[in-house]
Amino acid sequence: MDLAPEDSLRLNVMLANRPQAIRIDESRMILHALSDKGEMEIPLNPTCRDEQYIKQIREMLSMHVLGSPSGYPQHIWSRMGHLNSENLEDLLLLGEPEAVVAIAYSEELTDDLARKAWWALEDAENARQMLRNADVVNGHMGKVLAAWLIEFLPFETEAEKIMDTVQLVLQPGLVEDTVKADLWKRARRKNAFYVGFLAALPDELPEPAAPAAAWERLQDGLRAMAQDNPLAARLHRLMSPAGQAWLATLDKVLEKPGTQDVVNRVLDVTAGYFASARPEGPADATIEELREEAENWVTDPGNALVRQILDMEPGLSHGLVAMRVLSGSGYGVVRPVFGKSDAIGTLMRRKLQPVLDPYREYINTLRNLA
Incomplete structure (x- = not known):
């Protein structure tokens, strides 16, 4: 069945004026077009069921834009971000929500394309x-x-x-x-907010903290070696007020996480924060395995960066072990629990206690460096 003559005329006039984007309000049967002069509306006059008529409208748009009435489906895979810049402007004219999603995921997205895509689908x-x-x-x-x-x-x-x-x-x-x-205030009621802060603002958290007890005594020595020793740089950062605030917030999240997603994400964020203590890359190990490996790492006579720090202050060995353990954070730490249970809330926290209690001890070690 053909489009209503008035719809066909209006659509062709609209397309001839080169719109920037098109969206279709299916509930009200109105087509909206965005141009450099503003927005226009085309009320649709179905000659058949609304769903079938919308399909015909989109086939017409696809024929005009892509040269095929069924041209869009070949772009479904583009949600993976592999569209090239030549496709993007065209996809905005299809009136297809999935096409707008493809633009949002594209590596070629620009600020102007984002503006048009946002107009097309909020x-x-x-x-x-x-x-x-x-x-x-x-x-x-x-x-x-x-x-x-x-x-x-x-x-x-x-x-x-x-x-x-x-x-x-x-x-x-x-x-x-x-x-x-x-x-930050909302995080007090839902600590998933804290995880976003830990990832985005590790050195600028809104809630201040006092420096570690050893800060005044060791900050100058650690700063002096920080340029050539990433472990010293990390220790210097951890002992500072910003580092202590980060550790306190991390511990607050792990004290009462609500879901497995929160636990997994905060462990990944922690691994990133301590990445300089594990230059070989992420670990996939239990807390017991991480503890044993960290103790061997600190006592390894060939570990020059560790030796430099311990020559200055032997008492920092526990802090270095804690850094190394936390740098191995990830799903491996909680696999013994999450691999067997999909619990959330209080039950999840109870099951996690044998894992998170020793894990949090390493956090507290770094909060109590003296």
Whole structure:
């Protein structure tokens, strides 16, 4: 069945004027087009069932844009981010939500394309994906997307999405300090927020902390060797007020995590924070295996970086062991529990206690360096 004559005419006139993006409101049967002069609406007049008519509209758009009435499905795989720049402008004219998603995931995304894609489909996952793009973060759309995601946060129920959102909106330049303070307050009720802060602002957490007891005595010596010794640089950072605030926040998360996603993510963030203590890359080991390996690592006479620090202060051996253990954080630490249980909440925390109690001891070792 053909399109209604008035719809066909209006659509062809609209396409001749080279719109920037198209979206279709299926519930109201209205097609919206974005141009450099603003927006226009085309009320649709179905000649058959609405679903079938929308399909015909999209086939017409696809024929005009891609030369095939079924041209879009070949781009479904583009959610993986492999679209090239030549495809992107065209996909905005298909009136297909999945095509907009493809643009959000594209490595070729620009700030201007993000603007058009956001007009075409406001969606939380699209916003998060676009905020992983440096051009968008540093452009006009970065603040727009961050503000929208913050407004949407009360409606997010999954810890994974909350952690992603907080980490992404805390990128430099996107939100004001007052907004950061408000997000930090929300973390007191839902500690998934803290995980986003740990990842995004490791040295600028809103809640201050006192330096470690050994800070005044050792900071000059550690700073002097920090340029050539990444372990000394990390110890210097850990003993500082910023490092102590980070450790305190990490311990707060692990004291009462709500879901397995929170535990897994905070372990990954911890591994990244301590990466300089494990230059060979991530570990996949239990807490017992990490402890044994760390003790051997610290006592290895061939470990020049460790020896340099211990020559200055032998008492830092426990701190170095703790750093090495925490640098091996990851799923391996909790596999003995999570590999057998999908529990959350109180039951999960009870099952995790034999793992997290010794793990948290290493955190407290670094909080009590004297």
